[in-house]
Amino acid sequence: SQTIHQWPATLVQPVGSPLSLECTVEGTSNPNLYWYRQAAGRGLQLLFYSVGIGQISSEVPQNLSASRPQDRQFILSSKKLLLSDSGFYLCAWSSRANTEAFFGQGTRLTVV
Amino acid sequence: QQPVQSPQAVILREGEDAVINCSSSKALYSVHWYRQKHGEAPVFLMILLKGGEQKGHEKISASFNEKKQQSSLYLTASQLSYSGTYFCGTEITGGFKTIFGAGTRLFVKA
16 A cells, blocks of 8 residues: 655754755655645645656745655755744645545644 | 635534535636645545536535536535545646645534
8 A cells, every 4th residue: 555754743943954854655656746835724835746756846936945866755855944934844645647645744844 | 726715614513514615717627625634634535527527425525517617515414523624626737736725624513
């Protein structure tokens, strides 16, 4: 069966520090991969999606970047965090047909 | 491009019914519905593809009117476990990305 792992679960980082969140998927090949951000009490904002290794599409210009170094690995990064980067970050995967997305348990990031 | 959901929040008593609406300004390929419990990841409920179909999942069903670019989620005889935030997600072209609405908070009380 397919599983998605996302870590860490919580993170407190100072302003100006770098960020690296990792997401891996098991049990499937060639998944679509996604990073979403959810601000407190808000909806799911699509940040990045990827349909293959090295292929990244950015939905919102911002302080973050994403990379897909391997087929089932998706990384969210920042060189210098801002206070506004705080939120709940969710990684998700779907098949090529995108009939259903499976979400990781999320990372709650607090920038202080 | 983000779909619009209504209402923003709803409070029900157990056994009551609710409807959550989702509308888009663009032609849709599909509509997805998810439910998120507080502090947890969203969980898939159902997908509706263009063609005006209606689907059901336990006592939760949904319809998709592609001409009106609208979908509705119907919760009948609500249970306490239905509490959470419901998101609709829309796809304009098939296969890649889903854009979610702001969510509808549903609270079912005994």
